[in-house]
Amino acid sequence: MESIFLKNKLKEIFGYTDFRKNQEEILNYFLKRKDLLVIMPTGSGKSLCYQLPAAILPGMAIIISPLIALMKDQVDFLNSKNINSEFISSSLSKKNLLNIHDQIKSGQIKMLYIAPESFTKEDTINFLKTINISFIAIDEAHCISEWGHNFRPEYRKIRPSVDKIANIPIIALTATATPRVQRDIMQNLNIEKGGIFKSSFKRDNLYYEVRPKIDEKKYLIHFIKKNKNKAGIIYCHSRKTVEELSEFLNINEIKSAPYHAGLDVNIRSKNQEDFLKEEINIVVATIAFGMGIDKPDVRFVFHYDIPKSIEGYYQETGRAGRDNMPSKCIMFFSDKDASKLEKYNKDKPVSEKLNAKLLIDEVRNYSITPICRRNQLLYYFGETNIMQDKCNNCDNCINPTPIINSKNQAILILNTIKSLNQPFKEKYIAQIIYGDFNSKIQSHQHDKLSFYGKGKDFGNINYWKVLIRQLLFKNFIDRNDNYLLKINYNGINFLKNPFDLKLNETKDFTKINNLSEINKNKEKDEKLIYNEILYKLLIDLRKKVAKNNKIESYLVFSDSILEDMATYFPTTIDSLSRITNVGTSKAKKFGDKFIKEIQKFVDENDNIEPMHTILYKPDKANQKDRLYLIKQIDRKLDLEELAYSKNIQLEDLLKKIEEICYSGLKVNIDYYINNHLVKERQEEIYEYFHEAKSDNIDKAIKDLEYEYDEVEVRLMHIKFISEMAN
Ligand code: ADP
Ligand code: ZN
Secondary structure, eight states, rough: OOHHHHHHIIIIIISSSSSTTTTTHHHHHHHHTTTTTEETTTTOTTTTHHHHHHHHHHEEEEEEOOHHHHHHHHHHHHHHHHEEEEEEEETTTTHHHHHHHHHHTOOOEEEEEOOHHHTHHHHHHHHHTTTTTTEETTGGGGOTTTSSSSOGGGGGGGGHHHHHHHHOEEEEEEEEEOHHHHHHHHHHOOOTEEEEEEOOOOTTTEEEEEESSSSHHHHHHHHHHHTTTOEEEOOOOOOHHHHHHHHHHHHHTEEEEEETTTTTHHHHHHHHHHHTTTOOOOOETTTTTTTOOOTTEEEEEESSOOSOOHHHHHHHHHSSSSSSOEHHHHEOOOHHHHHHHHGGGGOOHHHHHHHHHHHHHHHHHHOOOOSSSEEEEHTTOOOOOGGOSSOOBBBHHHSSOOOOOOHHHHHHHHHHHHHHHSOOOOHHHHHHHHHHHOOOHHHHHHHGSTTTTTTTOOOOHHHHHHHHHHHHHHTTTEEEEESEEEHHHHHHHHHSSOOOEEEEOOOOOGGSSSSSHHHHHHHHGOOSSSHHHHHHHHHHHHHHHHHHSSOGGTTTTTTTHHHHHHHHHOOOOHHHSSSTTOOHHHHHHHHHHHHHHHHHHHHHHHOOOSSSSOOOOOOOHHHHHHHHHHHHHHOOOOHHHHHHHHSSSSHHHHHHHHHHHTTTTTOOOOHHHHSSSHHHHHHHHHOOOOHHSOOOOHHHHHTTTOOOOOOHHHHHHHHHHHHHHH
C-alpha cells in the first residue's frame, strides 16, 4: 500500500502525524495478509499495528486479549475515533451478547475484543464461521508459552479454534519474549512461516540499580524527598505491603496512593486518575497497576519486593521514562523475598512450580551478578549482538566491584563443565566446584569428580555462580533453553591456551549491613544521605556523654541513630523520640544535649530545616510486634517457645529484644537466663561487656574464645544493656 495512503489514514483516524519506529514496516507487511509476530516494548505503539488495518480492511477484526479490564478502555477509545468496536467477555448478559451478535451480522462492527475463554467456545466458533473476518490479533501473546511469565492454558487453544473458523491471517503481539518464548509462540500459532518484527529491548534512558533490602524505607523516603514533584511507581508483592507502605509514606508527608486489585473499583480508578493528573506523584502498587497506563513522565520505578521474573521486571521498569528522558529503576533485593516467592508457588502443579522457580532464579542471578545490568537484560532477551562493554548507566557500570584475574577460576569452571557427561545448571556446577554435598550430587556421584570441592578456598557457591555467569556472558559457555550449560568452541580454545581473564568480584550483599556501608558504595550525588559534619559533631558529643555517665558510647545512642539525627535534624525531644529505635525514655535521658547541638547546627546553617513534624515514623506493625514481645516476656514465656511461635530463630528473636533495649526500655529476661546459664558463665560474659568497646556480638564470641555461642552472648548482652543503659 502507498505510504502516503497509510499516513493519511493515520492522520485522519488517529490524528497522529507520523509513524513510530517499526509501525509502518509492520503495517506494510501485515496488509499483505501475511502472519506475523510483533515483539515491541510496552508503550511503543503496538496496538496501532492492528487498529489501523482493522479500520482499513473489509470485514471485522478480532482481538484476543487476556485483560478484560483493558478491553473496555480500548473499545471506548476506538469508538471515539469512529472505529466501531465491541467486546465480549463471559460477564456479558445473554441479551447484551445477542445484541452484539446482531450488530456484527449486519456488518457494523470493525473490531471485536474477546477473551480467549470466550473465543474458543463452540458457540462462538460457530457464530464466527458466518462472519467475514479480516484478521485475528493476539495481544499479550507470550501467554501462550508455559516458559513465559504469564502462562494462560486457554491461549493454546486459539490456533485450533481459528482453523475451525476459516483461513485467517494472524498478528501476534507481545512486549516480552525470550528467544524460547518467541519460538513457542510461533510454533503454537503455526505462524513460523510468517515474519517477525522485534524492536530492541535496549532502553538507554533507564538507569538500573539493585540495592540490598536494608534500611529500604529510609532510603525510599530519602530518595523521594530528593526527587520532589517527580512521578514514581513503587511495586510490591502483596496487597498488604502496598497498603502499609503507602500509609507509611503518607505519615512521612509523602503523598501517595495505593493500588491493587483488592481495592474498590472506584477508589482504584480515582487513584489512577489522580496519578495521571499529577494530583499525586507516587503510587504504591501491585503489578496490577500500570497495564494500559500511558504516562510518559514516570521518573522512577521501585521494586520494593523482587519481581517474579525478568520479563515482569522489564515490563514494570519499562513504565519509567517513556518520554525518553533519564529515569531510574531501583530494585531492593533480599534472598528472603526470593524464598518467600518460591513458597507462594508451592501449591502449583509441578511443571509450573519448576518454571516459576527458574524465573525467580533468573532474578536472583540478575541481582547478584556484578556486570552491566543492561547487558544482562539484553542477553536474556536474546540481543547479544548489541551488547556493549559497558553502558555506564547502571549501578554495576558506575560502581564496579573489584576486577580480579580469574584465569585459574575460569579453567576450573570450564574443566568441570567439560568433564560432566550431560549439561547442568549454573547453580549445580557451582555446588560441585564448591564441594557442596546434596542428594543430587550424591546420586550423580559427582563428589567423586576430580574437580569436586576444588573451589572451596576461593569463595562460596554465590562466588562461583557469579563467575560462571560471567563466562556465559563472555561466550565461553552456551546455555540452552532449559538453562543447562555446555562448554562451547571458545571455551575449549581457552582451555587449550588459557590467558589472563579479568572478571568482576562477587557483590556480597550480606556484607553490606548498614546504611553507612551503602553510602560508601553510592553514586556521588547520592552519597550524603546524612549530614556528615553534624554526624561528626554528634559522635564527639556522644563520647562526652558516655564518659560523664561512665558507659560505652554505643549505649548512649547507636551509630544508626546518630545517622538519623543527622538526616532528620530533630530539635525537640518529641521528634527525637520518634526516630526508629529511640524510645521516649532514652530520648529524655540523653536527648537534651543532642537536640541542643542539632539546634545550634541548624541555626548556623541557613539551608537546613529542622524537622518539627517527624519524618521517619516506625511502622505500626513493628511497634505492635514489640509490644507483643514485651508482654510475653513479662509473662515469663519460654523464649524458645516464643521464637517458635513467631516462626523465627531464637537468635533473631534476641536481636529484636536487643533493639527494644536500645530504644531505652528495660527488659528482664533473668528467668530465662538463670535456667540456661550457670552463674559463673553469666558473670564472665557480663564482665566482658563492661570492658568491651563495642557491641559487636561476633567480636564478643571471638574475644571470649568461642566458649559461648551466639544465644548465650546475646542473652547476656540484653541483660547488660537493659541494666546499664536504661
Ligand atoms: P503498546 O501496546 O505497545 O504498549 P500502545 O499501543 O498502547 O503501546 O501505545 C502507546 C501510546 O502511544 C498510545 O497512547 C498510543 O496512542 C500512542 N501512539 C501509538 N502510535 C503512535 C504514533 N504513531 N504517533 C503518536 N502516538 C502514537
Ligand atoms: Zn551497565
